[in-house]
Amino acid sequence: MQPIQFRVTCESSNTWARLGELKTPHGVIETPVFMPVGTQASVKAMSPRELVEVGAHIILSNTYHLYLRPGHELIDRAGGLHDFMGWNRSILTDSGGFQVFSLADLRKISEEGVAFRSHLDGSSHFISPEVSMEIQMALGADIAMAFDECAPYPADYSYTKESTELTSRWARRCQAAHTREDQALFGIVQGGMYTDLRRQSADDLVSLDFPGYGIGGLSVGEPKELMYDLLEVTVPHLPKDKPRYLMGVGSPDCLLEGVSRGIDMFDCVLPTRIARHGTVFTKNGPLTVRNAAYSEDFAPLDPGCDCYACQNFSRGYIRHLLRSNEILGVRLTTIHNLRFILRLMENIRRSIAQDTLPELRASFLEEYNQGHI
Amino acid sequence: MQPIQFRVTCESSNTWARLGELKTPHGVIETPVFMPVGTQASVKAMSPRELVEVGAHIILSNTYHLYLRPGHELIDRAGGLHDFMGWNRSILTDSGGFQVFSLADLRKISEEGVAFRSHLDGSSHFISPEVSMEIQMALGADIAMAFDECAPYPADYSYTKESTELTSRWARRCQAAHTREDQALFGIVQGGMYTDLRRQSADDLVSLDFPGYGIGGLSVGEPKELMYDLLEVTVPHLPKDKPRYLMGVGSPDCLLEGVSRGIDMFDCVLPTRIARHGTVFTKNGPLTVRNAAYSEDFAPLDPGCDCYACQNFSRGYIRHLLRSNEILGVRLTTIHNLRFILRLMENIRRSIAQDTLPELRASFLEEYNQGHI
Numbered sequence: 001m002q003p004i005q006f007r008v009t010c011e012s013s014n015t016w017a018r019l020g021e022l023k024t025p026h027g028v029i030e031t032p033v034f035m036p037v038g039t040q041a042s043v044k045a046m047s048p049r050e051l052v053e054v055g056a057h058i059i060l061s062n063t064y065h066l067y068l069r070p071g072h073e074l075i076d077r078a079g080g081l082h083d084f085m086g087w088n089r090s091i092l093t094d095s096g097g098f099q100v101f102s103l104a105d106l107r108k109i110s111e112e113g114v115a116f117r118s119h120l121d122g123s124s125h126f127i128s129p130e131v132s133m134e135i136q137m138a139l140g141a142d143i144a145m146a147f148d149e150c151a152p153y154p155a156d157y158s159y160t161k162e163s164t165e166l167t168s169r170w171a172r173r174c175q176a177a178h179t180r181e182d183q184a185l186f187g188i189v190q191g192g193m194y195t196d197l198r199r200q201s202a203d204d205l206v207s208l209d210f211p212g213y214g215i216g217g218l219s220v221g222e223p224k225e226l227m228y229d230l231l232e233v234t235v236p237h238l239p240k241d242k243p244r245y246l247m248g249v250g251s252p253d254c255l256l257e258g259v260s261r262g263i264d265m266f267d268c269v270l271p272t273r274i275a276r277h278g279t280v281f282t283k284n285g286p287l288t289v290r291n292a293a294y295s296e297d298f299a300p301l302d303p304g305c306d307c308y309a310c311q312n313f314s315r316g317y318i319r320h321l322l323r324s325n326e327i328l329g330v331r332l333t334t335i336h337n338l339r340f341i342l343r344l345m346e347n348i349r350r351s352i353a354q355d356t357l358p359e360l361r362a363s364f365l366e367e368y369n370q371g372h373i
Numbered sequence: 374m375q376p377i378q379f380r381v382t383c384e385s386s387n388t389w390a391r392l393g394e395l396k397t398p399h400g401v402i403e404t405p406v407f408m409p410v411g412t413q414a415s416v417k418a419m420s421p422r423e424l425v426e427v428g429a430h431i432i433l434s435n436t437y438h439l440y441l442r443p444g445h446e447l448i449d450r451a452g453g454l455h456d457f458m459g460w461n462r463s464i465l466t467d468s469g470g471f472q473v474f475s476l477a478d479l480r481k482i483s484e485e486g487v488a489f490r491s492h493l494d495g496s497s498h499f500i501s502p503e504v505s506m507e508i509q510m511a512l513g514a515d516i517a518m519a520f521d522e523c524a525p526y527p528a529d530y531s532y533t534k535e536s537t538e539l540t541s542r543w544a545r546r547c548q549a550a551h552t553r554e555d556q557a558l559f560g561i562v563q564g565g566m567y568t569d570l571r572r573q574s575a576d577d578l579v580s581l582d583f584p585g586y587g588i589g590g591l592s593v594g595e596p597k598e599l600m601y602d603l604l605e606v607t608v609p610h611l612p613k614d615k616p617r618y619l620m621g622v623g624s625p626d627c628l629l630e631g632v633s634r635g636i637d638m639f640d641c642v643l644p645t646r647i648a649r650h651g652t653v654f655t656k657n658g659p660l661t662v663r664n665a666a667y668s669e670d671f672a673p674l675d676p677g678c679d680c681y682a683c684q685n686f687s688r689g690y691i692r693h694l695l696r697s698n699e700i701l702g703v704r705l706t707t708i709h710n711l712r713f714i715l716r717l718m719e720n721i722r723r724s725i726a727q728d729t730l731p732e733l734r735a736s737f738l739e740e741y742n743q744g745h746i
Contacts, residue, residue, distance in 0.1 A: 040697045040699055041690070041693065041694075042694055042699040042700075042701045044699065044700060045700040045701070046701070047681075047704065047705075048685070049681075069693070069696070069697060070668065070689075070693045070696075074668065074669060074689070077669065078669075078671055078687065078689060078690070079671075084687075084689075084690055085686075085690060295443065295447065296447060296450065298452075308420075312421070313459050314451065314457075316451060316457075317414070317451070317457055317459070320413075321413075321415055323442070323443075324413045324415075327415075327418040327700055327704070328418070328419070328420060330700065331420065331700070
């Protein structure tokens with residue numbers, strides 16, 4: 001018996017979108033789904049009950065950060081990540097690869113794994129596919145991710161080819177090292193910006209028969225159209241009956257385009273990060289409520305929004321809070337941005353059920369791109 | 374008809390403590406009561422619904438800060454402070470005096486009022502009793518405070534005498550300038566550390582017949598025993614049928630001692646401020662959960678506490694959050710500290726009703742002062 005079960009419940013007739021149900025040891029998730037990011041075992045500024053309120057059913061947490069602080073062994077002794085952070089819905093942990101590769105000068109890659117220095121204190125560490133599995137099994141998320149190399153952008157063909165092949169070899173080692181039975185392990189498709197490498201990577205991974213597949217190495221600086229093209233090349237090589245997870249993507253337009261190309265899962269720091277800088281999503285596009293223009297604007301952040309921030313507070317008040325460095329300010333913008341994205345996902349799922357996703361995409365993007373008047 | 378009504382519902386037989394009911398335009402408050410401080414129109418790290426959850430019925434906000442940012446006129450246009458900050462229970466605003474006098478080199482006092490420079494941008498301002506009333510009427514709290522001079526500690530007799538007399542003259546000007554009918558204006562008793570000046574100030578103020586009285590200029594660095602002695606000198610000069618508010622006091626021991634000496638209202642930044650530095654109240658005294666000693670302590674902050682933090686999270690997790698600069702950390706310590714103080718006030722009120730306040734005071738302080746083992 002697999003730790004997770006996935007079934008497609010409805011398919012779009014005129015896009016590749018599908019509705020699905022993903023069962024984990026911690027609940028049932030309707031897909032397509034967006035996963036808020038809780039890097040250090042906390043979705044920044046949010047409490048678990050607020051995450052439930054905005055409609056989150058699964059969150060992502062970062063293996064690299066938790067390994068360094070407070071340490072996966074401590075979290076294991078606390079009863080695992082769910083108990084440690086007081087979140088009893090589902091969790092996915094990344095492999096630590098992406099963060100380690102982002103360290104640039106601080107890391108060195110070999111066939112065996114990656115040696116790196118901590119961004120916190122400069123101490124030396126080594127993560128291999130086996131170590132990543134050990135850490136993720138200790139954290140005990142519902143879904144773990146294979147340890148991959150995410151090639152930089154841009155990268156030449158030969159570097160990307162070697163990197164993609166390394167990712168395939170590492171995926172096999174991850175699978176061999178992963179033994180936790182209440183946790184699923186997803187493979188990650190790489191291949192950079194090269195269509196043949198994407199196809200090859202997908203075929204390699206699928207031959208290993210993972211219960212789900214991440215698509216990594218996209219949204220790393222390339223034009224969005226290129227990302228969409230690469231999805232169209234990759235997705236047909238993935239099995240229809242397994243969840244497909246586009247890693248690190250979460251702007252409203254990319255969510256709509258990703259779902260239309262058959263993606264089931266997304267994560268991104270964007271909604272929470274821009275919230276902390278005073279920018280909120282609205283149906284008319286992003287609005288920087290920190291700006292002086294909103295000091296006497298007593299309308300909600302996004303009129304019509306059902307979130308706690310919009311139901312109770314004005315742009316003018318939230319602008320005052322942000323400007324005065326009051327914590328409540330970023331709490332309210334974060335609640336709003338997550339609710340905005342999670343409600344968009346609800347609308348996307350409803351439109352797939354009604355087979356009207358292209359209409360939703362067109363009307364949403366028209367209003368969104370028109371901006372504020 | 375007065376904007377507020379106060380009635381004593383029960384008196385302690387062996388202390389000066391009493392139970393009361395304070396009705397304002399925004400609700401009924403059981404006294405003795407503690408008021409959390411929301412300096413900049415936000416109780417730091419808390420949302421209004423969390424304030425309701427921890428049991429707050431009235432909060433204090435600071436006139437000086439709101440005058441400078443976002444400005445009382447803006448708050449007036451937003452419909453007043455209650456609407457602006459989304460808090461529909463009671464509010465008390467201070468007069469701005471205490472903050473202005475804390476500016477030290479940046480202010481100059483005259484009979485007319487106080488000239489000062491903003492701590493934010495150095496701009497020049499002038500607050501007089503009349504200006505303080507204008508600002509507080511625009512803010513629209515349920516209770517406004519007279520503009521007083523709070524003498525520094527220590528201060529010699531002649532400085533304190535002049536300052537106290539100035540406060541009495543200013544109180545009269547405040548009363549003349551205050552015209553808002555849905556807002557009560559409290560006088561403030563000063564007199565520094567001198568018993569005769571305390572008595573004189575109380576008599577001066579009482580002759581003006583305010584609907585309530587603040588006791589200011591205490592807890593400014595003097596020994597606690599001296600503060601208790603001065604309360605014993607002052608309180609008998611205040612009318613029995615009006616609320617008595619000990620300003621800026623809120624440590625657990627001072628709350629118990631203040632109530633025992635006939636105080637009905639308190640405010641203090643202490644619970645929220647130490648929370649942000651990682652220290653929490655427990656029945657065994659303060660605990661600095663930020664310390665490494667608590668990294669693997671998976672007990673609640675204060676076992677037996679009914680707050681959201683204690684019901685759902687461990688010391689080890691909260692320590693991790695604080696150390697990682699995660700906002701949720703200070704949110705949880707703040708919720709806990711406010712709930713701890715507000716539950717202490719609930720227990721104090723219950724003990725007055727049962728005429729067992731001395732027993733509560735003895736048993737609470739014995740456990741509290743014993744510290745952690």
